[in-house]
Amino acid sequence: xxxxxxxxxxxxxxxxxxxxxxxxxxxxxxxxxxxxxxxxxxxxxxxxxxxxxxxxxxxxxxxxxxxxxxxxxxxxxxxxxxxxxxxxxxxxxxxxxxxxxxxxxxxxxxxxxxxxxxx
Amino acid sequence: xxxxxxxxxxxxxxxxxxxxxxxxxxxxxxxxxxxxxxxxxxxxxxxxxxxxxxxxxxxxxxxxxxxxxxxxxxxxxxxxxxxxxxxxxxxxxxxxxxxxxxxxxxxxxxxxxxxxxxxxxxxxxxxxxxxxxxxxxxxxxxxxxxxxxxxxxxxxxxxxxx
Amino acid sequence: xxxxxxxxxxxxxxxxxxxxxxxxxxxxxxxxxxxxxxxxxxxxxxxxxxxxxxxxxxxxxxxxxxxxxxxxxxxxxxxxxxxxxxxxx
Numbered sequence: 495x496x497x498x499x500x501x502x503x504x505x506x507x508x509x510x511x512x513x514x515x516x517x518x519x520x521x522x523x524x525x526x527x528x529x530x531x532x533x534x535x536x537x538x539x540x541x542x543x544x545x546x547x548x549x550x551x552x553x554x555x556x557x558x559x560x561x562x563x564x565x566x567x568x569x570x571x572x573x574x575x576x577x578x579x580x581x582x583x584x585x586x587x588x589x590x591x592x593x594x595x596x597x598x599x600x601x602x603x604x605x606x607x608x609x610x611x612x613x
Numbered sequence: 614x615x616x617x618x619x620x621x622x623x624x625x626x627x628x629x630x631x632x633x634x635x636x637x638x639x640x641x642x643x644x645x646x647x648x649x650x651x652x653x654x655x656x657x658x659x660x661x662x663x664x665x666x667x668x669x670x671x672x673x674x675x676x677x678x679x680x681x682x683x684x685x686x687x688x689x690x691x692x693x694x695x696x697x698x699x700x701x702x703x704x705x706x707x708x709x710x711x712x713x714x715x716x717x718x719x720x721x722x723x724x725x726x727x728x729x730x731x732x733x734x735x736x737x738x739x740x741x742x743x744x745x746x747x748x749x750x751x752x753x754x755x756x757x758x759x760x761x762x763x764x765x766x767x768x769x770x771x772x773x774x775x
Numbered sequence: 776x777x778x779x780x781x782x783x784x785x786x787x788x789x790x791x792x793x794x795x796x797x798x799x800x801x802x803x804x805x806x807x808x809x810x811x812x813x814x815x816x817x818x819x820x821x822x823x824x825x826x827x828x829x830x831x832x833x834x835x836x837x838x839x840x841x842x843x844x845x846x847x848x849x850x851x852x853x854x855x856x857x858x859x860x861x862x863x864x
């Protein structure tokens with residue numbers, strides 16, 4: 495492994511770890527559930543994404559052949575992270591969790607479409 | 614043709630996933646991957662009633678590029694907001710009226726919103742006319758709605774509808 | 776150089792684990808705990824990938840993939856339970 499690859503790998507590993515850490519910091523630090531939701535669902539996807547790229551580069555350089563299966567985990571996380579975020583937000587709204595901002599009116603059937611017509 | 618190959622996009626995708634899972638490009642694996650990619654859509658046909666049609670490939674490519682760039686910028690922005698003063702955040706619920714009607718387009722839009730700048734889509738109204746979005750830090754709600762509509766919804770409408 | 780970066784990365788990710796665990800224990804509501812669990816499995820994937828690089832073994836990848844699959848299913852099932860009071864209707 496030459497110096498340039500090692501530098502690239504170190505930067506990717508550090509960036510990934512920092513983003514993972516910031517995501518969890520947001521989870522621990524922010525004020526209400528809805529704002530907390532933003533930290534882990536975004537920062538961690540990029541964090542884990544760059545760690546996976548680092549892993550792919552590492553095993554491609556050290557192994558005997560190209561190693562790309564890490565892309566699969568990254569792809570899977572990028573597809574599933576928004577879905578779980580959406581579902582958690584939906585569950586929290588369903589339970590009417592308290593928020594820093596006023597909650598929207600009833601999110602049942604008619605109310606939300608009403609508010610869309612007269613914003 | 615259509616009966617034997619109901620989802621022409623799904624087949625190469627499944628073959629690619631198979632090759633990635635095995636982490637090899639051996640000819641045997643390619644044949645097995647293509648075979649699986651052909652057989653799985655055929656056996657799961659009842660779950661995929663309508664065919665996905667992509668009208669403008671170039672728009673799709675440009676849209677993917679914009680979204681990837683936005684994910685990167687969004688992460689930096691959210692990281693900065695988390696490290697800053699939590700008290701100065703201005704979170705808000707915003708209602709985005711929808712113009713797209715195609716189900717796949719709506720779900721791709723909701724996913725895109727979840728992945729990009731400080732926004733999470735929280736609820737789709739029953740009549741599929743509006744999407745409730747929670748944003749981490751908003752200056753101007755109307756501007757946010759306009760950005761989402763122009764940046765993500767318009768290309769999606771072009772890709773899946775028209 | 777990579778070794779130093781890996782040590783720093785391990786420290787950061789384990790601290791992230793601790794913060795997430797704190798949120799998991801503190802709550803205060805059920806969706807908060809689900810969110811903490813969701814973050815916990817993503818952190819676990821990060822840790823496994825780092826271990827894979829450190830030990831130079833590609834075996835950890837399979838575990839990371841399995842955790843990604845199972846974690847997503849778990850999060851969806853828990854959210855569905857909160858939304859409907861039932862998982863399979």
